[in-house]
Amino acid sequence: MLPARPASGADGGGVPNARSPEPGSAPPAVAARSLLGTAWLRIRRSKIALAALAVVVLMILFAALAPVLTAIEGQDPYTTRTSPDVLDDYGTPGLPLSYYRYPSFDHWLGVEPGLGRDIFARMAHGAQVSLVIALLATVVSVVLGTVLGAAAGYFGGKVDMVISRVMDLFLAFPHLLLVLSLTPILQSRLGDTALGEGSLLPIASLVIILGFFGWAYLARVVRGQVLSIREQEFVEAARAYGASHRSIILKQIVPNVMGVVLVYATMMIPTNITAEAALSFLGVGVKDPTPSWGQMLNAAQAGNWYLTDPWFLAVPAGALVITVLAFNLLGDAVRDALDPKSSRG
């Protein structure tokens, strides 16, 4: 026989049943919303946040569909075109003739000076590379930061001391210098430094470097949160029930710091996009022939092409600015939405 279901929440310890309130009893409770639900509601109210979200979603779709889009365009990111019909031969050698320099039916964003490769194809495939690096590096940082931060905050004592000192150490390094010097070393350790089309080596190395050196700040914030959460009653209760540390961290604590983590993650993505672009621009990140936005900026700068063909610089720079701005605005909105003290929600 099935146990009889209580007709109402009147039996004391039961969960209030919002869907079937007893007529005439307590007034209907507001529907309980999850953290994300509340956040979504707040984001939906802000036009800027919605626009930013739309741009981010579009950019991700654009990157994901890069092969499809370039196939529709009928181009690929690697084929060079150097005939005098496409590139100037004498006046400014290598400068695309005007039909090829600017958007046209054949080349939606024109072709590169010097090599005559299709800019749209390179930008789309470059978006893929740039976003994959930024997202994966963020995932690495977030996982490391959350786990280590939670462990430090929860266990305290020696564990905390060791992890916190490591965090301090990572935060004390000049980030850009470290990444600049480590990337080439890591690349030569990971494999042959000779790079072919679509080589994964620079991508992998950037994910590792950016991910591994970006966790410390988040870990510090998480640790602070966990320090206060672990003293709360529900954690005490779980402990009293004899729950394992692992289960307490994963089931009680981590869900309660997810808001903070989410905010930092959305802020970290644009930082990583810029970091990838900066490194590739400086020539240590993604290298030709593999396209990324930073690599394209590098190509526009190398040989001073940006002076004679500003459009070539404008495309990756524009994509970078728009994407980073959208991620930043979205990050702001998420923070506002998750922070109950925020006035703008």
Next chain:
Amino acid sequence: MNRRTVAALALTVATGLTLTACGGPKPAPGSGSRAPADAFEPVKVGDGDATRGGNVNVLMSADFQTLDPGNSNYVQTANVGQLYYRTLTMAKEEAGKPPTIVPDLATDLGKVSKDGLTWTYTLKKGLKFEDGSPITSKDVKYGVERTYARDVYTQAPQELNAALSDDGYKGPYAKGAAADFKGIETPDDRTIVFRLKQPFAEFPALASRSNTAPVPRAEDTKLDYTNHPVSTGPYRIKSYDRGRAMKLVRNEHWDPATDPNRSALPDTFTFSLSTAQSTISQQLLADADPTALTLDSAGGLQASDAAKLDDPAVARRTASGLIGCTDVLDLNTESIKDPQVRKAIALAIDRKAIHLQYGGARFGKLTQSYINPDQRGYVQQHTALDPAGQPKLAEAKKLLKGRDVPKKLVYGYADATPRYKNMGTSLQQNLKQLGIDLELRSIPAANYYTTLAGKNMPDIARSGWCGGADSGSVRTTIDPNLGPSVDGKTFGFSNIPRYHDPEIARAMYALRGENGTSEELGRKWSTLFDRAMQDYPLVPLIRNVTRSVVGSDVRNAQVGYFFGAIDLSTVSVASGSDSGKG
């Protein structure tokens, strides 16, 4: 074509910028190279100005590979070397022409014995090192001796040594009999006698090689000698911070009466050794420092800078001239063994695209051969390459049928110059058509040629040759680049493709010993070279024209045929120039 008339989504702002940046009318598209008729005539800047004093500021994107005259095959070292070392004879530059061999430390071009096996030189009187001690024939002998220590000096010039009669000699650092050099005798402090294995008609040119620069034995610090070579020329090294900066000041012990070849007008030279190439070209075009010039190849100019050379203000400051330097792609014959595969690769290469990376017709001529008709002893060369530089894919694919084609090859490029990377990207596309994956490996520019000479030589690499001791002769290109080693058994020291065909090597080896005029012997060299080139150890690319923009106060600037850059032995700065720099 109808498509070209489709209106582009014109961006007014971008177009406006482009037009102002380019300046001047543009040729109609698609009509090919249009080098003006005078494109190859030499142009000097500020010829004849005799102002003494001031500082010349030399901008470079990378440090000198070495400053040691005993360890250098590099034109940049030879160029700057004119300022701080002197040799028995000297290759004196004249824009647009192969250099003339003139006496330098020696009183004349040498006296040859009847059998052609002995050349005798006498040093001028009153020659001194920078510390005031006299230069003797023993110092000249020692300078040559140390370049036999090939284990120490991997880039030592070998043309002179190869002609001398003591092949068993192992350099002054070896012990026992091997340390006693018989190739040179010094009967007194001013007389030097060279003993040759075989007659050598162009010996005065060999005596101009940098290893006849005197080196005092007591000052020889082996590989550290590059940090402060003892000066015998008009300037001495005051400070040298490797990879960053160098300063040359006057050497008071240099006597102008002994040296008609160097005007030595400026008081000092400063060298900035780590300026990015794109910064160099921007600074020179903008005249940011009126006393600046560069030794970088192609005047440090980027392809995109070319249009600015039409600006009259820049044109006035541009020295130019056709130079002896020819660039080629070396195919590593040890890793790509099959000559037919090499030929297919050569045919598949879009040399027109590479020509474009060099700045097109303004900066060079596409060439079908490493040697050129301006050189003595040139005979017609044969090649299957397209004269217009277009790839011949069908022919290349046919050649590869049934052959063992490598799946993956590596192209190495010097990282300081964007053009070389772009060449790789273009090659990548060409080789893909043959089913070969080409990977690009960057090599630090300062170690580029050392890497090519070592075990890390990639499968394909670019190199250039500007002629050797006597750049007016074909032999100077052929012998070092595809010639056999000293004993004729393997490839020679500058043979980057590591090409060795036993039969051709034997013939070249024998040719080194033949007696005759430079012209007759040159024809034989050219014929052997033509045979070797049928194995495609290298792909001729571009015969260079150098255009080098200098600061508005720089005078007497000419492009050296051999150096491929501004000849430092003639430059000066105008009066009233601010010399407080550095």
